[in-house]
Amino acid sequence: MIYTVTLNPSIDYYVRIQHLQVGTLNRAEQTIFSPGGKGINVSRVLMRFGINSVVLGFAGGFTGTFIKQALTQEQIPVQFIEVDEPTRINIKLKDAQETEINGVGPTISKEKQKQFLKKIESLTKNDVLVVSGSLPPSIPAQFYEEIALLCTERNIPFIVDTTGPILKKLLPFRPFLVKPNHHELGDMFHVAIETVQDAISYGKKLLQEGASNVIVSMGGNGAVFINEKHQFVATVPNGNVINTVGAGDSTVAGFLASFIQDKDWMKAFQYGVSAGTATAFSEDLCTKDETDRLLSSIHIKSIS
DSSP, X not given: OEEEEEXXXXXXXXXEOSSOXXXXXXXXXXXXXXXXXXXXXXXXXXXXXXXXXXXXXXXXXXXXXXXXXXXXXXXXOEEEEEOSSOOEEEEEEESSSEEEEOOOOOOOOHHHHHHHHHHHHTOOTTSEEEEESOOOTTSOTTXXXXXXXXXXXTTOOEXXXXXXXXXXXXXXXXXXXXXXXXXXXXXXXXXXXXXXXXXXXXXXXXXXXXXXXXXXXXXXXXXXXXXXXXXXXXXXXXXXXXXXXXXXXXXHHHHHXXXXXXXXXXXXXXXXXXXXXXXXXXXXXXXXXXXXXXXXXXXXXXXX
16 A cells, blocks of 8 residues: 655645735635645545555644545545644635745644554555655654654655755665655755756765655756666656646656556656646646646656
8 A cells, every 4th residue: 555644734725816915905716725735645646546545644623624524535545643733724825926825733742643653663565655745843853764764674665755954864764766856956965956967966866875766856847767777857848837736746646656557667757757747737736637648748868
């Protein structure tokens, strides 16, 4: 089974408005409520590809109930640990530009944290764990390291999609896949990643520090895949970018959905990039039909 981890989920509240005026009354043209969080996005896309997964994390209050009900309606199993405070709400304000206001998240007690780690201990080497996104403020940064250690001890393959110092500390635990974008990769090494060769050079450093496979997404400039045997570069078609939220999560889901079926690195990379592109070109997360339609326009080149 695939398990996705979203420790700080949210209701994403999308508000579309014309000509935002600060300091006065504005009226929305459209509002949408959606379950949010990187691991949740991965599970939602996997389900669209016909792949089952289980959502893990913490949830509480009326907002937590909404997220559970929304995922259940999509036939995605949820194993949240209940907490006392409400799950956060993130506001996505769409005007000519997009403005985001992210909530803080509930307080997670030490006891609840231990309960979560017990869940991880129940996984086996036949499972896959996807660890994504930010931590609630009450959970220490080393919590992800505790999860990674449990995976390493049990030979559970795990994927990491988080940023900065947290990602760097998880590399020695040999994650199966990491997926920084070029800005995140540059921040890790205090450089600007401007070219494909930059992405390859610094992606290799992630391999040296422990990652088994690396995808570096580069927006409209495509993406790079690197492991010990392969280096691939993907180019993406031109299109109208509507929504960048969830594009990286879709890349992870597409890669995983393809790889567990075919065990082919190039095919999995191509499908992951197609899924991420399909989400970027859509109002919502990608569909299988749209991902399949774009697949032939994702060109992969092997670099020796």
